[in-house]
Amino acid sequence: MEALSIDRVGKTFTMHLQGGARLPVVRDVSLAVSPGECVVLGGPSGAGKSSLLKIAYGNYRCDDGHVWVQDGGERVDVARAEPRRVLRLRRTTLGYVSQFLRVIPRVSALDLVAQAAVEQGASSDEATGRAAALLERLNVPRRLWSLPPATFSGGEQQRVNIARGFVAEHPVLLLDEPTASLDARNRAAVVELIHDKKRRGVAILGIFHDEDVRDRVADRVVDVTRFSAAA
Amino acid sequence: MSAGHDRPLLQVEGLGKSYGARVGCVDVSFDLYPGEVLAVVGESGSGKSTLLSVLSTQLAPSAGAVRYRMRDGVLRDMFALAEAERRFLMRTDWGFVHQDPRQGLRMGVSAGANVGERLMAVGERHYGRIRDTAADWLGRVEIDADRIDDQPRAFSGGMRQRLQIARNLVTHPRLVFMDEPTGGLDVSVQARLLDLLRGLVADLGLAVIIVTHDLAVARLLSHRIMVMRQGRVIETGLTDQVLDDPREPYTQLLVSSVLQV
Amino acid sequence: MNAPMTAGYNFAYLDEQTKRMIRRAILKAIAIPGYQVPFASREMPMPYGWGTGGVQVTAAVIGEHDVLKVIDQGSDDTTNAVSIRKFFARTAGVATTTSTADATVIQTRHRIPEAPLTEDQILVYQVPIPEPLRFLEPRETETRTMHALEEYGLMHVKLYEDIARHGHIATTYAYPVKVNGRYLMDASPTPKFDNPKMHLSPALQLFGAGREKRIYALPPYTQVVSLDFEDHPFEVNRFDKPCALCAAHGVYLDEVVLDDRGGRMFVCSDTDFCETRRAEGHRGEMLADTPADGGAA
Numbered sequence: 135m136e137a138l139s140i141d142r143v144g145k146t147f148t149m150h151l152q153g154g155a156r157l158p159v160v161r162d163v164s165l166a167v168s169p170g171e172c173v174v175l176g177g178p179s180g181a182g183k184s185s186l187l188k189i190a191y192g193n194y195r196c197d198d199g200h201v202w203v204q205d206g207g208e209r210v211d212v213a214r215a216e217p218r219r220v221l222r223l224r225r226t227t228l229g230y231v232s233q234f235l236r237v238i239p240r241v242s243a244l245d246l247v248a249q250a251a252v253e254q255g256a257s258s259d260e261a262t263g264r265a266a267a268l269l270e271r272l273n274v275p276r277r278l279w280s281l282p283p284a285t286f287s288g289g290e291q292q293r294v295n296i297a298r299g300f301v302a303e304h305p306v307l308l309l310d311e312p313t314a315s316l317d318a319r320n321r322a323a324v325v326e327l328i329h330d331k332k333r334r335g336v337a338i339l340g341i342f343h344d345e346d347v348r349d350r351v352a353d354r355v356v357d358v359t360r361f362s363a364a365a
Numbered sequence: 366m367s368a369g370h371d372r373p374l375l376q377v378e379g380l381g382k383s384y385g386a387r388v389g390c391v392d393v394s395f396d397l398y399p400g401e402v403l404a405v406v407g408e409s410g411s412g413k414s415t416l417l418s419v420l421s422t423q424l425a426p427s428a429g430a431v432r433y434r435m436r437d438g439v440l441r442d443m444f445a446l447a448e449a450e451r452r453f454l455m456r457t458d459w460g461f462v463h464q465d466p467r468q469g470l471r472m473g474v475s476a477g478a479n480v481g482e483r484l485m486a487v488g489e490r491h492y493g494r495i496r497d498t499a500a501d502w503l504g505r506v507e508i509d510a511d512r513i514d515d516q517p518r519a520f521s522g523g524m525r526q527r528l529q530i531a532r533n534l535v536t537h538p539r540l541v542f543m544d545e546p547t548g549g550l551d552v553s554v555q556a557r558l559l560d561l562l563r564g565l566v567a568d569l570g571l572a573v574i575i576v577t578h579d580l581a582v583a584r585l586l587s588h589r590i591m592v593m594r595q596g597r598v599i600e601t602g603l604t605d606q607v608l609d610d611p612r613e614p615y616t617q618l619l620v621s622s623v624l625q626v
Numbered sequence: 627m628n629a630p631m632t633a634g635y636n637f638a639y640l641d642e643q644t645k646r647m648i649r650r651a652i653l654k655a656i657a658i659p660g661y662q663v664p665f666a667s668r669e670m671p672m673p674y675g676w677g678t679g680g681v682q683v684t685a686a687v688i689g690e691h692d693v694l695k696v697i698d699q700g701s702d703d704t705t706n707a708v709s710i711r712k713f714f715a716r717t718a719g720v721a722t723t724t725s726t727a728d729a730t731v732i733q734t735r736h737r738i739p740e741a742p743l744t745e746d747q748i749l750v751y752q753v754p755i756p757e758p759l760r761f762l763e764p765r766e767t768e769t770r771t772m773h774a775l776e777e778y779g780l781m782h783v784k785l786y787e788d789i790a791r792h793g794h795i796a797t798t799y800a801y802p803v804k805v806n807g808r809y810l811m812d813a814s815p816t817p818k819f820d821n822p823k824m825h826l827s828p829a830l831q832l833f834g835a836g837r838e839k840r841i842y843a844l845p846p847y848t849q850v851v852s853l854d855f856e857d858h859p860f861e862v863n864r865f866d867k868p869c870a871l872c873a874a875h876g877v878y879l880d881e882v883v884l885d886d887r888g889g890r891m892f893v894c895s896d897t898d899f900c901e902t903r904r905a906e907g908h909r910g911e912m913l914a915d916t917p918a919d920g921g922a923a
Contacts, residue, residue, distance in 0.1 A: 150614035217603040449775040486779030492855040
């Protein structure tokens, strides 16, 4: 059974501030991701890849179709579910990693990462241990761990964010170009993390512009151009 | 997560308040669950403050009902409660954080007594315990222990607001109303307060209804957003969804009118 | 000694309808111990602060066979006490006395006599501010609601502040009490030393606040409990020495400055009590070397 199933999803933005201009994004998208599988969205920029991930996460509204996520014994439609059901889904089942960290003032990098595991019920010690291991693997210098990431460089923030996204045990992961602008060493670290997740049966839907990374993690590439409403 | 989380803490149905011909708010309905933070956003005059006053039973509604699940698990109509019950609820199971801390504090008594008042109101009669609890709460809102006997007059705006929060949370309420809690504070002070609130709300599992015109506050604190305009709820949903993919013309205007949030 | 009544006044100055109105308020106050009953306080021929509330209550309860005693801070001979005593002597023609035991009606400002009261006596207090919650909650609408709903936590806030500031409950007069397990009451500005005397007193105790237009009451044998904390229990003032004139222990003493070189003595604030003891032959340290029949004049 698929862990994530996108079923005839369509989305159009209506820009009321621009005279009600309608901006179609995707139309009639259907795809599914099984546990342990990594499906990569392909196509040029502007094809709606990122919007599709955001729809799957519930961050953008879904005009048509369904986004089914297997949550334990229950199938939840992100497109229709109550907000608090979506929030619960995000806590337990559905993870999302972009390249941008939303910094929370005064929370240290280590705590910020550990928090994501605590939210899933890990003990504070266990969460901190897992967070430290991930920061280590992503080459975030130890001297930064106790500092709030607001003052970190873009690359450091990005790696903290990846650690935060990977520390939780989400059975479904949405990855929006997590490796963009990382150096080769850290790209390799992220690829390793993705392989780990796949081995543990995590279903991954991602966007990777870096062809090398894509080739190393993708089981399938789905070209969204064929669904693109703009095409 | 306990079974209690599957039942709403607060049920609001068709709530309206008008002042003669003038409309405060109209036909507001929603459920609030334990631990859920709902932000009510809109411009001045959108009816959000009127709504908060009615929800917190400070104003009687012209229409509709507000039901609250008491600690015994029974959902009760707030406006059918006896005044004594309602006031007891207000100082035990509910909290109200005012924009102006002077409205929510006793400016003429010490910080310790401000925090301890609710304990004394529910019958605590041991000075040492009251003081220990007050000191503990001052610590949780980052006020130095040696300020416990100072009056809030001597505090900065940010400290007063943090004291007001401690004063409200000392009885472990389950529902807290907040009216622009960061309004009127410097930006750096706001950030600290927001961060503190975020931590407390999560740690204590508080349900919160927060009225704000500041979308950054809503983004940082709330799970869900209700956008109000001219007394009506025009858009509602997950906070990040409403802010990142606003649907209504007015919401799009609101979101586009602020600097990056 | 009954005084001749001055012509032209109704008995006890107030007209009969007004006295009835005040009696109704008193009856209600007795029925709800500690509850502040509003009444239509009249202008009296003396300024506010001079006991207009107490005088109206006394006028409403006094009869021609009553014997009136008036004390101010325990003393029968201050201006205030003397003028009120004369007022009733002239307008009601009643007998007056300085002896606690002989009086049937005692009007007081700030003290309860040391001699035990009896069921045949009425104690009338002059009250300046009847609302104990006033200093913490200035809104009268709110304090009334608090009384109605028995929300008295705020009173402990004041006691908390005392301890936080002074290490102990520093309130020494107008010390708040809970009456009959229900109403919070201001014990008028009497020293807290006298609070235990209110508790289960055989005498009827009436409180009148003229400016604030309130009457409240303690029927005989009413429970009166002083508020406190478990770890800071209520205590009455203690005095190190006995009265310098009559050697009485366990009574409330006033400090009297004797000269400009720091000389002072502590004597009974209840002058009648002190004089009675001296007449019985008790001698304090100031009178130790005078003969028993010489010092008490």
